[in-house]
Amino acid sequence: MHYVTVEGLSKSYGEKPLFENISFHIEEGDKIALVALNGSGKSTLLKILTGTEHPDEGKVWIHKDVTVVMLEQSSRHEPGETVLENIFDHDHPILNAIKEYEALTDPDGPEPDAAILSAAVAKMDELGAWHFDSKVKQILGKLNIHHLDQRVDTLSGGQQKRVALAKVLIDIGFEHKHTLLILDEPTNHLDVSMIEWLEHYLDQENVTLLLVTHDRYFLDSVCNEIMEIDNGELYIYKGNYENYLEKKAAREESDRSSTEKARNLYRKELEWMRKQPKARTTKSKSRQDAFYEVKERASKRLEQAQLELNVKMTRLGGKILELKKVYKAYGKLQILKGFDYTFKKGERIGVVGKNGVGKSTFLHMLLGSEQPDSGKINVGDTVVFGNYSQQGLIVKEDMRVIEFVKNIAENFPLADGTKVSAAQFLQLFLFPPEKQYTYISRLSGGEKRRLHLLSILFRNPNFLVLDEPTNDLDLPTLSILEDFLMSYQGCIIIVSHDRYFMDKLVDHLFVFEGEGVVRDFPGNYTQYREWEKDQEKLKEAPKPVETTATPTVAAATPAEQKAKKMSFKEKRELELLEKEIADLEQEKKTLDDQMASGSLPYDQLESAARRIGEVIQLLDDKGMRWLELSEMAG
Numbered sequence: 001m002h003y004v005t006v007e008g009l010s011k012s013y014g015e016k017p018l019f020e021n022i023s024f025h026i027e028e029g030d031k032i033a034l035v036a037l038n039g040s041g042k043s044t045l046l047k048i049l050t051g052t053e054h055p056d057e058g059k060v061w062i063h064k065d066v067t068v069v070m071l072e073q074s075s076r077h078e079p080g081e082t083v084l085e086n087i088f089d090h091d092h093p094i095l096n097a098i099k100e101y102e103a104l105t106d107p108d109g110p111e112p113d114a115a116i117l118s119a120a121v122a123k124m125d126e127l128g129a130w131h132f133d134s135k136v137k138q139i140l141g142k143l144n145i146h147h148l149d150q151r152v153d154t155l156s157g158g159q160q161k162r163v164a165l166a167k168v169l170i171d172i173g174f175e176h177k178h179t180l181l182i183l184d185e186p187t188n189h190l191d192v193s194m195i196e197w198l199e200h201y202l203d204q205e206n207v208t209l210l211l212v213t214h215d216r217y218f219l220d221s222v223c224n225e226i227m228e229i230d231n232g233e234l235y236i237y238k239g240n241y242e243n244y245l246e247k248k249a250a251r252e253e254s255d256r257s258s259t260e261k262a263r264n265l266y267r268k269e270l271e272w273m274r275k276q277p278k279a280r281t282t283k284s285k286s287r288q289d290a291f292y293e294v295k296e297r298a299s300k301r302l303e304q305a306q307l308e309l310n311v312k313m314t315r316l317g318g319k320i321l322e323l324k325k326v327y328k329a330y331g332k333l334q335i336l337k338g339f340d341y342t343f344k345k346g347e348r349i350g351v352v353g354k355n356g357v358g359k360s361t362f363l364h365m366l367l368g369s370e371q372p373d374s375g376k377i378n379v380g381d382t383v384v385f386g387n388y389s390q391q392g393l394i395v396k397e398d399m400r401v402i403e404f405v406k407n408i409a410e411n412f413p414l415a416d417g418t419k420v421s422a423a424q425f426l427q428l429f430l431f432p433p434e435k436q437y438t439y440i441s442r443l444s445g446g447e448k449r450r451l452h453l454l455s456i457l458f459r460n461p462n463f464l465v466l467d468e469p470t471n472d473l474d475l476p477t478l479s480i481l482e483d484f485l486m487s488y489q490g491c492i493i494i495v496s497h498d499r500y501f502m503d504k505l506v507d508h509l510f511v512f513e514g515e516g517v518v519r520d521f522p523g524n525y526t527q528y529r530e531w532e533k534d535q536e537k538l539k540e541a542p543k544p545v546e547t548t549a550t551p552t553v554a555a556a557t558p559a560e561q562k563a564k565k566m567s568f569k570e571k572r573e574l575e576l577l578e579k580e581i582a583d584l585e586q587e588k589k590t591l592d593d594q595m596a597s598g599s600l601p602y603d604q605l606e607s608a609a610r611r612i613g614e615v616i617q618l619l620d621d622k623g624m625r626w627l628e629l630s631e632m633a634g
Contacts, residue, residue, distance in 0.1 A: 367465060
């Protein structure tokens, strides 16, 4: 079945068009990835397809039986709305029946009236809703959403994103059977196990999908077609990510060849134009028109002409970074338990583990912004940290991109003694000359992330600490960042859920397994997952039957688990946590508003930026403890 036809679509903001005269089709069962540089119009195109934005020119036709469902990068919810109300706000008889049943059986809720519960069960039977209810429970469980009576506005940003994703996945199960699912960066804020589950879910479900993602393994696993917006034009590639890279390289090589031919012709035609008298004949006029066409082809800029940087770094001494018997905990959440490690020159370490186990806290401790409970962290005198945090870009006042970089330094030193100017460095990270004079406030979210990353690298650190560096970055920028880091001679420590990025760059992993245990795994992420699956198989293998003691222990364990209840102290802690989380969310909102106002003096802006980083960390930590206690209560 034919779902969508787009013909001659154009959209501009200001003088430069995002895209011009693009056309494509979406058929039932297509799983398409949309790829483009940040600021090239990906999100705008998605909004046009959903009808929330209109094109300057062109037509969008969507089959009357097709419903478009979209996951946006920022989640939406009503003030005071609970998770249950947010997820089940769609008016559908089966959804309504499940919503009522889930509310009555919520372990955090009051004891339900027997007659009302019986009626709800009968309604589920009548509508045949049990199959859908099990799918709902699977989605909520895999995305770690357990307490449906919690208010959405008390959740952290990552938890809100997971709730929004659950809502979309549940909605498409109850929509009309013909649904176009649009996902804008669905893997942000998901840990790797969640990403792997979502891959499998979308691969198995019979959905028609249009997807924007920076996660190349996810893209490769889910999609069978890639659409790329490049310099305002649309290119379509059938097949996987590897095929896309091969075909794109061939296209760019062809473009270089044709551009070079056009430039040679342009030089000849320019010479002819200059020799012509002012009164031109009709024949001359036609040649003049052709000249302008050749000029346009000849002046086509090929962005792939990139710089190879052999970085000159501050020398690293013999002593880099030492951790001795380091302990760190928040309440009952143990992050490190006697951790020892000595960093060596040129090490590339990936940090992995489930959300909430303390990965970001570990980075803060290395940087000295968080102190251990006990133990020592010794930093060498020659170490210059480059800290790329999730906090984002902080600008004193609105300024142009080139001014922001020049305020750091005019030039970037190379190992051979030469220098690269700020403008050249910006071009390397895909800020062409016209973009360099744009005000930072007018950049897209992804472009601001790219500028933040560039500003860290431009300071020429010798120890990079990267906390989720790939979030909201486009694939072309990721490719450039990877190339830069591959030739980087300093130390790198990375927290990331991007498996492709980790596999390409790290030598070994710190695996945060919980309860303060950190495993030093000698290999990349894919190798670790293969090892982990082998360990799981060994555990699942049948064991020899023991004689007398085993049955007694096996029978006692469930009873012991069932008997375990929350203490009064833990119940009180859970109640206080809910209030503390709500207060922190309000403080975060107030700080966000103050920073966005543009009226704060610079010293207050710095103070607010530091505090908002602390608040985000506290929200994550307290949210993790809340989940831990809530599971005990359930």
